[in-house]
Amino acid sequence: MIHIRIGDWHKLPVSLSELCINTTLRCGQSFRWKKSSEDEWSMALHGRILSLRQDSEYLHYRAIFPKPTNSLPTPPPSNSEVDEDDTLALIKHYLNLEPNLADLYAQWASADPNFKKKAPNFTGVRILKQDAWEALIGFICSSNNNISRISQMVEKLCVHYGPLIGHIGTQAYHDFPSPSALTGPKVEQHLRQLGFGYRAGYIYQTAVAVAQKEKGWLDALRNPESPVLGIDPKPAGEMIEGGRDGYRRAHEELLALKGVGPKVADCVCLMGLGWGESVPVDTHVWQIAQRDYKFGKGKNSSLTKATYDAVANKFRSLWGKEAGWAHSVLFTADLKTFSGRLVAKVEVKDEVKILKTENEGLVKEETITETAVVSVKKKTKREFEEEEEQVLKVEETTTRKSKRRKIT
């Protein structure tokens, strides 16, 4: 018999433009969130299963705690209020709810016409404050890979090497394994068997390297303005073109790990260590840079290390200290997962729901319906089934729009 304690649902007032979990949890920064029911996302975090729901006014959250079956000599006082406060603090920290996203979007939009054009259909994209170690391994898995398989690989790491936290229905939730859990002599071979490919060696070697460092080595590379939960922030120095000293030091240290190149190091800096100026340049971002920011010619005709730095510096000079955040909004807008489908953006005005389609570049409204249909044809069967309902809503809406057009 497993003893658990299921907390009540609580809510936090958050607008969809300040946070959209349906986009933020699926845009490839965290690989562990699972859909636990219709419109509910869950993940094991800090010894509990955290579940999130969202409507247009509130973020709803709940924690499920495991309860040890062997009672301790002096059971710690665990009244529910303490845990609720703890979970609220955890959520505010993990979801990085402090910054005002509308202000940030406005700032990036005023500095950059392309951002101004693309971002309105992708509001509420927030950079999560993830555990640095988990981010490190997750992004080592990401090389030459897709989000779906990365998520499957991370799940395998958790199931085989991470602690079991609990269940929702029949679905087990494991936390992410510690470095030392991945240093066993057969880990690499086992991961190969599990389908990790050449990343098996990277993960094993990086786990050994990190486990041999002094405790807290990775978190010592954090942006002091963005410390771990419970520590007071400190200033992080002056922002310069290539990023602050602490960022560049963190990046350099990470590069020494196997399977960590400039792109993975930047992902860890941005999403695990709190360095907002970190701009990961991958194939998507490189394409965006060529398409929308005049890269791809002359000296920077291919994505070399020099070009990588040039692109990152360009975005830092354009968007400033949180350039990596702005970059993630455009990255998300470019993801195939979100292309041609309804963005999880629902504006509620006087009880009238206005559903927006993306591809704002296509100005003519008569073509929007057609665009939606074409994108449906491109989808895989599973994607289609997942999103069918939403796509139908798009078609309804666009139909309505075109009807309105005919009237006017």
Place this chain on the structure above:
DNA sequence: GAGGCACCTGATAT
């Protein structure tokens, strides 16, 4: 420094 290739795997496109 820059260029070129091999590298695991599973899904999708042709």
Place this chain on the structure above:
DNA sequence: AATATCAGGTGCC
């Protein structure tokens, strides 16, 4: 149906 290409790159020559 077999084969090429792609997916949030990195290591090594």
